[in-house]
Amino acid sequence: MKALVLFSGGLDSTIALKLLKDHGLDTFAIYVETGFVNADYDHLKYIAEEQVGAKLILLMRQQQYIEKVLFTPKYGYGRFFNPCLDCHKFMIEQAWEWGLERFGKGNFFLATGEVLDQRGKSQTRHNIDRMNRDLGEITDYLVRPLSISYFPQTVPEKLGVIDPQKLLNIRGKQRRQQLELIEKLGVKDYKTPAGGCLLTVSGFAGRLKRFSQHYRYLVGDFYLLRHGRHFWFDDKLLVISRNEKETRQFEKYEDPLGRFMKIELPEGVLGPIGILDARADDELIRTACGLMLDYSKANKQKEYTFQVGGRRFDSIKAIDRTLHADKLIMG
Numbered sequence: 087m088k089a090l091v092l093f094s095g096g097l098d099s100t101i102a103l104k105l106l107k108d109h110g111l112d113t114f115a116i117y118v119e120t121g122f123v124n125a126d127y128d129h130l131k132y133i134a135e136e137q138v139g140a141k142l143i144l145l146m147r148q149q150q151y152i153e154k155v156l157f158t159p160k161y162g163y164g165r166f167f168n169p170c171l172d173c174h175k176f177m178i179e180q181a182w183e184w185g186l187e188r189f190g191k192g193n194f195f196l197a198t199g200e201v202l203d204q205r206g207k208s209q210t211r212h213n214i215d216r217m218n219r220d221l222g223e224i225t226d227y228l229v230r231p232l233s234i235s236y237f238p239q240t241v242p243e244k245l246g247v248i249d250p251q252k253l254l255n256i257r258g259k260q261r262r263q264q265l266e267l268i269e270k271l272g273v274k275d276y277k278t279p280a281g282g283c284l285l286t287v288s289g290f291a292g293r294l295k296r297f298s299q300h301y302r303y304l305v306g307d308f309y310l311l312r313h314g315r316h317f318w319f320d321d322k323l324l325v326i327s328r329n330e331k332e333t334r335q336f337e338k339y340e341d342p343l344g345r346f347m348k349i350e351l352p353e354g355v356l357g358p359i360g361i362l363d364a365r366a367d368d369e370l371i372r373t374a375c376g377l378m379l380d381y382s383k384a385n386k387q388k389e390y391t392f393q394v395g396g397r398r399f400d401s402i403k404a405i406d407r408t409l410h411a412d413k414l415i416m417g
Contacts, residue, residue: 087111087192087193087194087195087242087245087247088111088112088113088114088185088189088193088194088195089106089107089109089111089112089113089114089194089195089197089229090114090116090143090181090184090185090194090195090196090197091103091106091113091114091115091116091140091196091197091198091199092116092118092177092178092181092196092197092198092199093115093116093117093130093134093142093199094117094123094199094277094282095117095125095129095130095133095134095276095277096199096276096277097199097261097264097265097268097276097277098199098200098201098204098232098264099115099198099199100133100137100138100199100268100273100276101199101231101232101254101264101267101268101271101273102197102198102199102230102231102232103115103134103138103140103197103199104138104268104271104273105231105252105253105254105271106197106229106231106248107138107139107140108252108271109247109248109249109252111247111248113138113139113140113141114140114141114142114143115130115133115134115135115138115140115141115142115143116143116145116177116181116184117130117142117143117144117145118145118147118176118177118180118181119144119145119146119147119148120147120148120151120155120173120176120177120283121148121151121152121305121308122283122284122285122308123282123283123284124282124284127142127144129275129277130142132275133273133275133276133277137272137273137274137275138273143184145180145181145184147176147180148305149305150176150180151173151176152303152304152305154176155169155172155173155176156169156303157298157303159171159172160172160220161175161213161216161217164207164286165286166285166286166287166288166291166292167285167291167292167294167295168207168283168285168286168291169285170205170207170208171207171208171213171216171217173208173283174198174200174208174217175217175220175221178196178198178221178224178228179221179224181196182196182224182227194227195227195228195229195240195241195242195247196224196227196228196229197228197229197230197231198228198229198230199231199232200214200230200232200233201232201233201256201257201258201264202214202230202233202236202237202256202257202258203257203258203259204257204258204259204261211236214237225238225240226240226241227240227241227242228240229242229243229248231248231253231254232253232254232256232264233254233255233256233257234250234253234254234255235250235255236255236257254267284312289416290311290312292415293311293312293316293415294311296318296415297311297323300321300322300323301323301345302343302345304341304342304343306339306340306341309335309339310325310336310339310361313327313328313332313335313336314326314327314328314332314336314361315327315328315381315414316414316415317377317410317413317414317415318413318415319363319366319370319373319413322362322363322365322366322370323346323361323362323363324360324361324362324363324366324370324374324377325360325361325362326358326359326360326361326374326377326378326381327358327359327360328358332358333358333359336348336359336361337359339361344364345363345364346361346362346363346364347361347362347363347364347366347394347395348360348361348362349361349362349371349374349375349378349392349394350393351378351379351382351384351390351392352390352391352392355379355382355383355384355390356382356383357378357379357381357382357383357384358378358381358382359378360374360375360377360378362374364395368399371392371394371395371399372399372402373405373410375390375392375394375399375402376402376403376404376405377405377407377410379402379403379404379405380404380405380406380407381407382404384404386403386404387403388403389401389402389403390402390403
């Protein structure tokens with residue numbers, strides 16, 4: 087049987103990957119991309135392939151995650167906008183489907199780096215049992231090498247494909263044992279033991295939550311939500327880039343639904359680009375242009391002409407940003 091290990095590049099999943107590789111199994115590191123973790127694929131490849139000897143598989147599932155998990159989590163959210171248990175179940179299901187298509191049932195099993203009771207939301211006994219019930223037959227092929235004795239025996243154990251005596255029985259939040267073991271296993275490079283999902287970050291989660299209340303969220307909106315200055319005028323969003331890098335990225339932003347329009351500064355004026363709700367009336371458009379001038383290198387006393395949405399807006403001067411500070415949402 088082949089081992090398909092859900093892999094983040096972090097401490098626990100790297101240990102799980104290494105333990106199963108050391109069984110002599112054909113081992114795959116499965117990274118499921120949801121769109122909310124800033125993954126370095128080259129680094130993941132180095133950890134999985136160069137250090138452990140497994141094959142890295144990238145499953146790009148951003149749109150499926152948005153449609154199936156993000157806004158309708160069965161198990162609810164964590165502290166912010168993070169549906170951790172639903173997310174984990176989704177990743178397991180995606181890896182299972184990939185395995186079925188590639189190898190066929192009975193020719194592979196799944197594994198995770200879960201440690202019982204390490205995380206308060208997704209790794210408690212109660213929540214893991216809930217998830218296992220909903221996973222159905224997948225559970226029979228789902229191995230947790232770091233807490234092997236705390237879960238029912240799986241098919242690969244019954245068949246002798248893996249030896250529980252060569253796996254671990256860790257429980258709880260402490261990671262001292264993992265840190266000692268990873269050194270013994272000869273793995274020198276791995277991601278630090280900390281959550282990297284932006285859905286657990288207050289600022290980004292707040293931006294996403296408010297955005298989703300007024301707009302349909304698309305994969306391409308990620309950069310827009312993570313960057314820029316966000317001004318909310320009731321139910322309408324204005325985003326102004328903060329630096330040259332953001333300006334270049336915002337210039338590439340595409341909105342297939344026509345929710346937003348771009349506002350560029352007049353020719354010869356250096357500064358940001360704006361992304362504004364396409365429903366904005368003339369007053370809001372003029373306000374957006376004025377704020378952009380305030381953040382630019384324009385002469386603050388001079389009047390400028392803007393072209394927005396194929397229309398001309400004359401006599402626009404910079405607007406002091408402090409006048410709209412109450413509309414600026416930090417992130």
